[in-house]
Amino acid sequence: MVPTVSGTVGYMNADEVGRGSPQQRVGRGAHHHRSNAAPDRDRRDSRWDEHRRARREQLIDATLAAIDRHGADVAMDDIAAEAGTSKTVLYRHFADREQLYLAVSARVAGELLPRLGRAVEGNKNRPRQLVAAVIDTYLAFVEADPELYRYVVHGFPQAQFGHFGTDESNPIGSLSDIVGNQASTIITELLSEAGWDTAAAEPWGHGLVGLVRSAADWWLRADRPMPRGELSAHLTDLAWSGLSAVMQAPQENQ
Numbered sequence: 001m002v003p004t005v006s007g008t009v010g011y012m013n014a015d016e017v018g019r020g021s022p023q024q025r026v027g028r029g030a031h032h033h034r035s036n037a038a039p040d041r042d043r044r045d046s047r048w049d050e051h052r053r054a055r056r057e058q059l060i061d062a063t064l065a066a067i068d069r070h071g072a073d074v075a076m077d078d079i080a081a082e083a084g085t086s087k088t089v090l091y092r093h094f095a096d097r098e099q100l101y102l103a104v105s106a107r108v109a110g111e112l113l114p115r116l117g118r119a120v121e122g123n124k125n126r127p128r129q130l131v132a133a134v135i136d137t138y139l140a141f142v143e144a145d146p147e148l149y150r151y152v153v154h155g156f157p158q159a160q161f162g163h164f165g166t167d168e169s170n171p172i173g174s175l176s177d178i179v180g181n182q183a184s185t186i187i188t189e190l191l192s193e194a195g196w197d198t199a200a201a202e203p204w205g206h207g208l209v210g211l212v213r214s215a216a217d218w219w220l221r222a223d224r225p226m227p228r229g230e231l232s233a234h235l236t237d238l239a240w241s242g243l244s245a246v247m248q249a250p251q252e253n254q
Contacts, residue, residue, distance in 0.1 A: 056093050056103065059083055063104050064148065072150035076100075101155050108152050112141055120182055127186055128240050134179070135212050135239070136232040142216045143228050150220070153213070180206035190243060208239055 062083035066074045069082065076097060080087045094100040119137045123130035142149045184205025191198045215235055219225075 052093065059085075059090060059093055059100075060103055060107055063100060064107075067104075067147050067151050068145075072147045072155065074151070101151075105152050105155075108148065112138075115141070116179060116182070127190060128236070128244075130186060131183075131208075131239055131243075132232065132236040134183070135235050136228070138179070138212055139216060139219075139228050139232050142220065143224075146220050149216070153217075177206075180209045183208045187243065204242075211235065211239065 059079075063074070063079050066079045066082040070078045076087050076090060079100075080090050083090070090100070094103065115137050116134060119133035120130060123133050180202075182205075184202045187204050188198045188201040191201055212235055215231065219231055
């Protein structure tokens, strides 16, 4: 059951009743060792922290449902209505719309990253298939929930241009970097095996992420004019044609 505002107040009042008035606490002090106060307070703080974490997760769930119902441009009023609460309660748990956006983005990153990791692990010794699997995993996320994708990737102008930075406060910036770094590692190995300087691996790896993201945006705007598998194959062909050409070039120049 989602805790209501009255339930939250009741929870807080119950703690206050348990603590009693200052005079009552002094009176009880004659019968209890003073050192017991700190553990009791720690337990109350722990219970309240758990309650707040659970409530935040419930509000994130409501945000996801509201995005599904109203689209990527969902309003805070819509989110509050979906949660059965008020904007006042929303802002009690998330200071502003940006903080809620980052929390939703963190949830999405936590679900997408393991999928990308499995795509990499399942194709470690097959570089072309690895590239194809990573591209298709990303596109599968876009296809499964396009409004959530739009909200996460384009919900704020800062998200589009990296103005949130790429630390833990910006899950999407971190996600893009992680995927780009994985691609860079693959390309580094390919270049090294081919006898080439690996300096180009990082810009190529991160450029690959930009390629797929831009193509995904076009695909949605154009109302998905081709199946996901076909788009994935086209992007894999484009990416791999460049990489495979680089791999063959040193041998041809010998």
